[in-house]
Amino acid sequence: MQDYPGNKGPLSCHAPARYVKGPWRQIVVQFGRRRGGYRKNGKQSQPSRMAISAVLTKPPKGGIFTRTHVSRLRWGIGMSEARPISGEPKEKQRRGYSSLDAIDPNDGGKWQVLLQDGKMDHVARLGLGAAMELADTVRWSLLHPRALFRGVRDLDRDIAEKDWLCYVAVPGHAYDHKTGNKRPAWPGEVFLVFVTDERVVYTWYWCECDQQQSHLPVDYENRFTEKVW
Numbered sequence: 001m002q003d004y005p006g007n008k009g010p011l012s013c014h015a016p017a018r019y020v021k022g023p024w025r026q027i028v029v030q031f032g033r034r035r036g037g038y039r040k041n042g043k044q045s046q047p048s049r050m051a052i053s054a055v056l057t058k059p060p061k062g063g064i065f066t067r068t069h070v071s072r073l074r075w076g077i078g079m080s081e082a083r084p085i086s087g088e089p090k091e092k093q094r095r096g097y098s099s100l101d102a103i104d105p106n107d108g109g110k111w112q113v114l115l116q117d118g119k120m121d122h123v124a125r126l127g128l129g130a131a132m133e134l135a136d137t138v139r140w141s142l143l144h145p146r147a148l149f150r151g152v153r154d155l156d157r158d159i160a161e162k163d164w165l166c167y168v169a170v171p172g173h174a175y176d177h178k179t180g181n182k183r184p185a186w187p188g189e190v191f192l193v194f195v196t197d198e199r200v201v202y203t204w205y206w207c208e209c210d211q212q213q214s215h216l217p218v219d220y221e222n223r224f225t226e227k228v229w
Contacts, residue, residue: 092199100201102142105150105165105228113142113199128180138204141169141193146215151225152194162225163197170215174206190217 092099092112098120104111123134147168152161169191176183186206193204208218217223 097200100139100142102167102195103145103148105148108229110143111199113195113201115201119201127177129175129177132175132180132182133177133204137171137174137191138193138201140171141167141191141204142201145169146190147220148228149220149224149226150228153223153225154194157203159194159202161197164202165195165228166224167193167195168215168217168220169193188214190215192217 088106088111090104090109090111092114094114096117097114098117099112100115101110102113103109120134123130145167149166149168150163152159152164152166154160171185171191173182174185175181188209189206190209191204192207194202196202210216210218210220220227
C-alpha cells in the first residue's frame with residue numbers, strides 16, 4: 001500500500017506489471033483503488049474507480065526505458081458496472097493477443113478489439129515505418145474514425161465478410177515505410193482498419209479517397225454492405 005500525492009487514502013496495486021509485446025516495447029504498471037459510494041437523497045450510489053497508469057517505453061533496438069508517462073484515470077460513478085447496448089462485453093481478451101481500444105459501432109462508446117502478437121512481431125520486422133504505423137496510426141484510427149462500415153467486399157485481398165467492420169479515418173500524418181520518418185498524410189487518401197466478426201484486427205492500409213466525399217474511400221458504395229455511421 002502506498003499514498004499517491006493529491007489523493008486521499010491509499011492506493012493498492014490491482015494489476016501486475018504488464019509487458020506489451022511488439023515494436024514499441026512497453027511496461028504498464030497500474031495502481032488503483034475502489035472508493036465507497038455516498039448517499040444522496042437517501043439513496044446509496046455505486047462506488048467509483050480510479051487508477052494510476054505508468055507507461056515506460058523501450059526503444060525498438062533495445063536500451064534503457066527512455067519515456068515515462070503517468071496519468072490519472074477516473075471512471076465516474078457506476079460507469080464500471082455499465083453494460084453495452086449490444087450485450088457484448090466491452091473488454092476483449094485472448095491468449096496470444098493484445099487488446100486495443102476502439103469505437104463500439106453499437107453505441108459509439110469504447111470497446112476493445114484484439115491484435116495478434118504474431119502480427120505485431122511480423123510488422124516489427126518490416127521496419128520502423130511499418131511499426132510506427134501500427135503503434136500510432138492504427139490505434140488512433142480505431143478511436144477517431146470519420147466513418148464506420150459493416151460488411152466488407154475487397155476482392156483484391158480476397159475478403160468478402162458480411163459482419164466485418166471497417167474503420168475509416170483521416171490521420172493528420174503518416175509514416176514512410178522506407179525511412180521510418182513521420183511525414184504529412186498521403187494526399188488524397190484515407191486510412192482503413194479492418195476488424196473481423198470476432199473483433200480481431202485483420203489488416204490496415206492507406207486507400208484512395210472518394211472524389212465527392214474525401215473522408216470516405218473510393219467506391220465505398222460497392223465495397224461495403226452498410227454504413228453504420
